[in-house]
Amino acid sequence: MDYFLTEEQQMIVDIARQITDEKIIPQRAELDEKEEFATEILNDIAQADLFGLYIPEEYGGFGGSCFEIVLALEQFGRGCVAIATSFAASALGAYPILLSGSAEMKQKYMPDVATGKKKAAFALTEANAGSDASGIQTTAVLDGEEWVLNGTKQWITNAGEAQIYSVVAITDKSKGARGASMFIVEDTDPGFSYGPKEKKLGIRASATRELIFKDCRIPKDRLIGRQGLGFITVMKTLDLSRPGIAILGVGLGQAALDESVTYAKQRVQFGKPIISFQAIQHMLADMAIQVEASRALVYASAKHIAQHPKDMTKASSMCKVFATDMAMKVTTDAVQVLAGYGYMREYPVEKMMRDAKILQIYEGTNQIQRNVVGQELNKEYT
Amino acid sequence: MNIIVCIKQVPDAKDVRLDPKTNTMAREGVESIMNPFDRHAVEEAVRLTEQHGGTVTVLSMGPPQAEAVLREAVSCGADEAVLVSDRSFAGADTWATTYTLGKAIDKVGPFDLILCGKQAIDGDTAQVGPGLARRLNIPYVSYVRKITGFENGAIRLHRLMDDGYDEVEIPLPGLLTVVKEINVPRVPSLKGKMKAKSLSIRTLNAEDIEADAGSLGLPGSTTQVVKVFAPEFKGERAMLEGTVDEQVEQLINKLEPYL
Numbered sequence: 076m077d078y079f080l081t082e083e084q085q086m087i088v089d090i091a092r093q094i095t096d097e098k099i100i101p102q103r104a105e106l107d108e109k110e111e112f113a114t115e116i117l118n119d120i121a122q123a124d125l126f127g128l129y130i131p132e133e134y135g136g137f138g139g140s141c142f143e144i145v146l147a148l149e150q151f152g153r154g155c156v157a158i159a160t161s162f163a164a165s166a167l168g169a170y171p172i173l174l175s176g177s178a179e180m181k182q183k184y185m186p187d188v189a190t191g192k193k194k195a196a197f198a199l200t201e202a203n204a205g206s207d208a209s210g211i212q213t214t215a216v217l218d219g220e221e222w223v224l225n226g227t228k229q230w231i232t233n234a235g236e237a238q239i240y241s242v243v244a245i246t247d248k249s250k251g252a253r254g255a256s257m258f259i260v261e262d263t264d265p266g267f268s269y270g271p272k273e274k275k276l277g278i279r280a281s282a283t284r285e286l287i288f289k290d291c292r293i294p295k296d297r298l299i300g301r302q303g304l305g306f307i308t309v310m311k312t313l314d315l316s317r318p319g320i321a322i323l324g325v326g327l328g329q330a331a332l333d334e335s336v337t338y339a340k341q342r343v344q345f346g347k348p349i350i351s352f353q354a355i356q357h358m359l360a361d362m363a364i365q366v367e368a369s370r371a372l373v374y375a376s377a378k379h380i381a382q383h384p385k386d387m388t389k390a391s392s393m394c395k396v397f398a399t400d401m402a403m404k405v406t407t408d409a410v411q412v413l414a415g416y417g418y419m420r421e422y423p424v425e426k427m428m429r430d431a432k433i434l435q436i437y438e439g440t441n442q443i444q445r446n447v448v449g450q451e452l453n454k455e456y457t
Numbered sequence: 458m459n460i461i462v463c464i465k466q467v468p469d470a471k472d473v474r475l476d477p478k479t480n481t482m483a484r485e486g487v488e489s490i491m492n493p494f495d496r497h498a499v500e501e502a503v504r505l506t507e508q509h510g511g512t513v514t515v516l517s518m519g520p521p522q523a524e525a526v527l528r529e530a531v532s533c534g535a536d537e538a539v540l541v542s543d544r545s546f547a548g549a550d551t552w553a554t555t556y557t558l559g560k561a562i563d564k565v566g567p568f569d570l571i572l573c574g575k576q577a578i579d580g581d582t583a584q585v586g587p588g589l590a591r592r593l594n595i596p597y598v599s600y601v602r603k604i605t606g607f608e609n610g611a612i613r614l615h616r617l618m619d620d621g622y623d624e625v626e627i628p629l630p631g632l633l634t635v636v637k638e639i640n641v642p643r644v645p646s647l648k649g650k651m652k653a654k655s656l657s658i659r660t661l662n663a664e665d666i667e668a669d670a671g672s673l674g675l676p677g678s679t680t681q682v683v684k685v686f687a688p689e690f691k692g693e694r695a696m697l698e699g700t701v702d703e704q705v706e707q708l709i710n711k712l713e714p715y716l
Contacts, residue, residue, distance in 0.1 A: 086647060090646070098644070122643055123643075123644050124646045124648050124649075137647060
């Protein structure tokens, strides 16, 4: 379907497609099997100037919006959600700085993120603070000219691979959500270390670790925006980033559909290719309908959000739920179409099904997204 | 270091068909790509100038559509592009092609190094690189798989051989043809694509390169394609049976007449 992209947007798609076909797809199975971070492929993405898509030109980026990054992520998601996640997580880590940071802070950190020389990461989740972010226990206390951080962040994407971390910590326990602030922690800061790499069901080529802060001292000016506005920055960040997760569902769903149709045309049973059987045709048709509907919703949501409207939260949550639930269903159906072969690691669809699951969980579970949509509806209809 | 890379637009080998009547390659509806070996030559040139400074000029002889591969090369890091194009160039064999390219390179200006892919996947002759070096009267090395050094006006490299590699040094200016082992070509960058879109490509015709008309195209060619055909498969298969010794005996008997 033609979405009437501009010439520049089409260039982004073409480059991301070429990286996906030439670099990601040939290596994804091995990287998954070895649980290896795709450093070289991310360097290729950097060389192609795609790390700076959403970063303003004055900070060395392309000056695009969340729609441009969505276009790149769709292709990467078609190749490997783990690699796409590593790429997307750098944007997630950079958004708080772009949204709430000072001009000096942006000037200091964004050019290296835009070129891909440095990667960023976003650190919110803790052992007791997942969907309920108010359970955060990491603290930051001002001591003279330095903030002192203590606590542990959990399941942080790009941990150990990134150089710049946007970290949420409590600066005033008595103020609840208004007591949280965001800080930049650099990989070389004293008192900052990582936990061991987590073993995961899917997206195994992405790096997930704990961040451990033990009297981690950082300069006073690493506070992102104003003290106490950490949660507002977090919410704005996630509103911008969720279409990026949604589109990974679309890319992944498309890949599962491509594999399923190709296989169904080749696989012969009862003397005919299985695509000639209505039972299979209907499954493939439903997959195609769901993928295209998701793509249309995510594109529309990303374009809407790119204008920074007041009501971006609902669109952001709706597209995340719809496209990632779709990805889980479509990849599961792809394994069903390929059946025994699909269950084997020799074919790519079992990895797709394993990778799909995380999309319903990270950056806010789909249950939380439905809460958000419900609350927004409640507000709208008063 | 100023490098000229000669590149060719070829039909995608995944989709080659012969016209059954004329026995020539059917180009209608076949996607055109940059000759794959030339992608490696462009990449190596860009890497060399990234390390040592200088410019990369890509040059292609072909119809106006060949502009597409020149723009692709620019999107992958080349600085300038030259299209050598004229109706009178049509039908050139490698003799006429090297003459034309040589005259064009005289016009493009001084260079330190010329890089070519080892061969084009359509003609498969592997003659244009060496022939061009002869036309320009410069040294050349073919099948280069690695460049190991560049100093004092000379270049050191590894030439791929059947049983290993040779270490070779040649003075510059010189010409190298490269094999795919030399590097992994990069994907175009966004900035490169934008530059390629707006870059004006210098075009040279027969008059611009001050060529002798009789040396160009089909009239200037010393070889002619008389017939193109798919060879008939005449292989036979025989299964040998018995013990290993018996099978060896039978095999020797079969091979002996050909020794």
